[in-house]
Structure formats: C-alpha cells, structure tokens
Amino acid sequence: MSSPVRKDPAAPAFAIVNAGQPGDRPATPKKVPHKGGAANPSVEALRAKFGSVIGRHEVMWGDTTVFVERTKVAEVCAWLQSDPTQSYEYLSDVTAVEYRDHVRPIEVVWHIRSIKFRRFLRIKCEIPKDGKTPLEVPSVWPVWKGADWLERECYDMFGIKFAGHPDLRRILLWEDFKEGFPLRKDFPMRGRFSRSEQLKNALAADPEARYSMEEISIADAYGDLPLDMRKRLAGGEKVGE
Amino acid sequence: MGLITRPDQSVQTGSKAVSFNPVAQEGWVTTRLDFLVNWGRANSLWPMPFGTACCAIEFMASAASHFDLARFGMERMSFSPRQADVLICAGRVPFKLAPVIRRIYQQMPQPKWVISMGACASTGGMFDSYAVVQGIDTIIPVDVYVPGCPPRPEGLIYGIMMLQRKIMDERMSNTAIRDEMTPDPTSQLYIPPSRIDELSEPFGNSVHQTRSAP
C-alpha cells in the first residue's frame, strides 16, 4: 500500500474549481413536461450500436428511460461506461419495481450518470411474472464496483438474482430470514409471521454468528451458520472468486 | 450480617391476614445504610448508551455541554456493558438487533436498570413493519419509558430523575429487586407469546394485510 503523504499539511489541500461560471453551468429544470421532450442522445447511440437489444424508450419528467433486453444489460452498461462518447462513469442506483398489477412485469432499474457530459439515463429491463422466466439479470459489478451492495440489497428485498455478482447474499436482513422478500407486493407490511413468532426467530439467532462465505474460509464458523445455509454449503455451493 | 431484620411476611390476626411493611421493621442502621448506598448509586449511574438511531443524537446532545449529563453523575459513558449500571436504549430496535441487546443486557452486572428512550424503543413507534421489535420490553425488562420521537434532552433527563427516585426507594431487605429476571425457557420471551400477539392484534396481525392498498 503506497499512499501519497502530503509533505506540508499546512498547505491548502484542495483546489477550488467550479468557481461560479453561471454561463456554462446547467440550470434548475423548470416546468418539466410530464411526457415528451428531448431524449438523451445516448439512446440513439445505443440503438446504432446494439440494434434490437434496445427496446422502446420514453422521456418522462425530463428523464430518459430506455428498455434493454434482460440478458444484455451488462454488455450495454459496459459499453456505456467505457465508450468515450458516452462516459457513464457513475452508477447512482440499482433497484427494482414491482407493480400492484399482477400481470405487469417486474422491472429492474439502473440509474446511471455521466458526470462528463452531465447526462442521466435510466436503464430498465422487464422480467415477466409468468413463472417461467427466471428472476435473474446480469450483474453490472464488473463495470461499476459500486453495484456490489446495491445489487445485494435488490436481491435481499426482491429476490432478483444478479448473475456474476461475487457475493450475492442477504445484506439488510439476516441470512436465515424465513419470511421471504419484503418489497414484493405479496409480502404483507408486518411480515408473514405473528409478532411473537418473529421475536422468537430473532432471539434464536446467535449475535456472534458469521454469515459470510469468506469468513468461513478464515475461521471455522460452520457450526454457527443457520441450518439452511449449511444445507446449501453441503450441496457444494461456492461463492467467491 | 445481622443488621437486616427479616420479619415474617404476614401474621394471622383473627381472621384477617395483615401484611407487614418490611421497611417499617428495619432498624435505623439498615435504613441509613440503604439511603447511603442508594444515594451513591443514584448519583453515579454509569450509562451504557445503546444508541441506534435518532434518539442517540438527542442522547449525545444531552451528554454535551448544553444539557450536561455530568450534573447527574452520568458523564462517564460505559461502552462496555460489564461496567455499566443503566442501559439506555436510544432508538428503534429491529429484529436483527434483538439478540444483540439481549446479550448486552445479560452481560451487565446487577444492579442494573434500563431506560427505554423514545417511542420506537418503547412501542415500535411509527415503525410497525416486518423488521422492527414492537417495544423492547418484550426482550428485556424496562424500568423507565421516555416518550417522544425523539424525546428532548429534558425528557431524557426527567426519565433519569425518575430512575433516580426509583433507586432511592430500593431496600436491601427486598431481595426480590435483585433477582435476575429469567425469560420463559421455551420462547425466550419475558412476556407470554399469546400476550404479545394479543397486544399487536389491532394493528399487527399480518394475515389481514396481504397486498398494499391502492
């Protein structure tokens, strides 16, 4: 680990940039139309590059949403990030939306941002709720490392698997949370179990248990693991590189 | 020791059972010693701040110079439960944290007290969701509840003064006070499970709520 150490700590450490040039700065959007308006130019570039992989696009409240085929999202994102004419170097958010409508597909949403060109793009892919399509999309973790926890959270809350994520396990809830995926619409707000049942389950947990595959490899915490995880491990599941 | 007199709890006088007030039977030395010990304990409480959320910020504000918990002999935060007297649970306690606070409470030596600071710690507050314990008194015994979301530092200080009054009223002859409360061995809860479900029934019965309302 070589870290640059400042020679003189008293010297001013930061350069003031961005010093008020109102002319070349964007302005607060006013009177944004509900639908319509100029689409993000990246959509056309995507169409030219990927063709039929790119589905419809819409402009709503000033933001452009573009639909991408489910299995190709990571490819598209990698291009958007690395291509110098696009330069989407910043991943804001990864999340999902399930509608109250039973038949409407679940949508996985990526919010990405180009700081260089000051662009914002919302990428979506649809996963139909037909019972046949797997709840799985490719992970964008190889493109943006920031996707790590965002994807884990999405998995935790919706049960959507991100293929290629290095360590996809529950993050906010505990590993043996038995009630399901909380942000799915069939999950009741107060959970599936009664309050006493929830309490009993929670208190049965060992606060010192380690729930990470990586940690297992460094300390033998196998005995501390919840039963279902032990079963999964015994089945030869591997997580990690 | 011989200083503490232990009268029988009741005697038969005629047909009526009369309870003795054990305090009234204690000698001068015992009551003075009680007073001295309680005075010492009440005015040098070492708090274990179990701060999770917003209330922890107000707890920090209480500890800072403006409200100054040092006036109550509480400026010595005991971040290790082994040296703490009073557990101040400041903030909401989700189920994932429930075994942790239980463990911390069990690690504290007797005598120990618990202040439940804020609506979330006391009742679950506005977080009536799948993830939050509806009141920490289902996990650990609580002495003082401080309402508010979050309580102002004055509110917390009032709760602390109430706890001090409670400590001053303790008597050594009453050994029950120091008995470790043991949870129900099967459910590990202090309150019977049926009671918990009954209490949460009007709002917390999840079977009536299957889909989010439009």
Next chain:
Amino acid sequence: MTATRTVEVAISHQGLEPEMAGENMLINIGPQHPATHGVLRLVLELDGETVVRCIPHVGYLHCGFEKIGEYRQYNQIIPWTDREDYLNSMGNNVAFVLGAERLFGIEITERCTVLRVIAMELSRIISHLVWMGTTCIDIGAFTPFLWSFQERENVYKLLEGWTGARLTTSGTRVGGMIADVPEGWVEGLRGFLDRFPKTLDECDRMLTRNAIWVGRTVGLGVMSPQEALNYGLSGPMLRASGVDYDVRKDFPYLDYETYDFEVPVGTNGDVYDRYLVRTEELRQSVRILEQALKRLPDGPVNVDDPRVILPPKHKATSEMESMIHHFKLVMEGPRPPIGEVYVPIESPKGEKGYYFVSDGTSKPVRWRIRPPSYVNLSAIPKMVEGHLLSDVIAINASIDIVMGEIDR
C-alpha cells in the same frame, strides 16, 4: 477480492480444529461499539495489527422504510424521511418533496425556494457538525465535540422555532412548507451566521495543524479518483478524491446555480482531505445562507394549487366546500399522474435521491431511497486494507455514515 479459498475448506474441517490460515486473527467490531457510529459491524482479519480483509455487516437498523412508504400517501411519508438520515432531516424533507413535486408537476413559489435552500444548508451544517464532533472523539479530541454540539443547539433552536421540532422536523409539504418562518427568525439566523464562523475558526485552529490530528488522518483510506467514481462514492468522499462532482452544480435544483459558492475538491483522497473538504463546505454553506437571507422575497410560501394544499383552517371549519376539500385531501390524498421520477440532491453525505413510481393512486408503488452513505460504506473493505487496526476507526469515521440511512 482476494478470496481464493473456497467453501470446501470449511466443510472439510467441520468437527476438527479450525485451521487458521497462517496466524491471522479475526476481530469483530460492533454492532454495538462507540466508534462505529451506530450499529455497524465490521469483521476484520488481522495480520498482527494490519488489516488484511474487512467484511462489513449492515442491516442492524433495517426498519422497512421503503415498504412502509408503499402504504402511505405522499405527505404522510415525510415523517419517515426525517428518521432515515436523521442528521439531515430537514434536507431529506426538502429532497422528498422536490421529487414529489416533480411527480405532481408543481412549481413552487419564490419564497419557498429560498426557504428550502436555507433549510438544506442549515441541515448540512448540523450534519457536518455531528461528523466533526464524533470523528474528533474517535480520534481522541474531545473539545471540538463540545463546541460543535453547542453550535448544533443554536441551529436546533432555529429549527424548533420554525417547525416545532429539534431533530425530526417534517418541515415540508408537497407544494410548500409546514409554515413560514416566524417573526424574528431571520434575525436569529443572522446572529447564528455571525457567530458560527468564529467557532469554525476555533475548530480549525484546534485541528488542522494539530500534529496528532494530522498524524492520525493523513494518508489513510486513500481512494484514487477513478476508484472513487467506480465505487460510486459521492459527496465529500468523492470530492476529497479530486472528482469535481456536486449535484448542486452539475444537476442543480432550487436555483442553486444562481448562488455564488465554491465546491472544495481535495487532491489526495485521504481522511485528512475529507476533513478539509467538509470544513470548507461548512464555510460555503454559511456563504449560501447569507446570500439566501439577502434575497429572501416576500410572498406566499405554499403554491396556490388545491390539488395538494389544504384550505386554511378557518375556512375548513366554516365553509362546507372547504371542509370537504380538506377531508378528501387528508383521507384520500392527492393523486399524482402515472409516472416515475428520480430527483437527486446533494445531501451532506453525498448524492441522495428519491425515486418514485406512481400508478396514479395516492400512494406510491415504489418509494426508493438512494442512500449515499450506504454506497460510500461499501468501499470500506477497499479503504482499510493494509492499514492498522486503529486507523480503521479513523477511516470509518471519515465516511460519515449514518446507519438510519444505510439500513433504512
């Protein structure tokens, strides 16, 4: 990611003595620890005193905010935004209604815009002050904690006079604010702005050239600009690494582009630079507040839009139409058109955004919080690797995490 050993290693050893790789030690910090700023848990693998690997565990404060939001009307969600990043509650209130107003298609009034800027910058100040105080305690300086909390009390008094609450303000409504600022409030804020820079200077004198402070912060947790961007860092964390990205400048809201303020950008991306950036941001916030006070226009605070704004109380109690209107707004709630919107703001922690999806009913289908400190914290394994155990505390403090926002 250096995990090359697989799970089979553990399986093959069950029931036997655990085979510790080399002499590495596993140490557990948290979830209840004074230096984790809440209920964060860090599992550290140590080689001697050097961190080989860090595995953070979060979720100890997961309360289901986003789920609850699906059951609440837009105005009813505002109290939850207070309690999510509770150091910046007023800023969250504003961020929430900015998103909701875009979704409703509402343009707020001039006075409201300036008042919201004041609200946001005040909450940035109190949030950075908590950061400064607690970080100083972590690193071993107690006095700045007392000073910064004393200043926080002054801001609390202002916020309490305005909204009625110190911490959980719920100060905004869709289409306006809970109330106009009371009489004499502006003078109170002026007085605060006169005094506050002096405190800041004192803290500056106390820390910036303090040998212990410098020794414990310089060169720690370095993130290069490319790494910082790739890990999705935002706010002072990103700017300390030298990336000039501030939502207020790049994707402005609330007319921030018309204010004259500067964005400090660090060069080394270490803990010390993050401290400098945050201190400078405090000064810039004071500048913004002074300008906002100068331009604070007269006029109504709430928009004149009966779709979202309640009728005045005296009308609701005397006129039938107003009462029905009041009743319908409270019981059924305003309904936005079908659509979705993501509006980011620059919170003290970084880019915070609320993402709403509406299906035309009075409750959102999805209310998503884009939590800056959640993403910032996810880079901690990268930042602490190779540093000493005691530096983990300083690095963790420099991220300015708030667990309410991380776990939601």
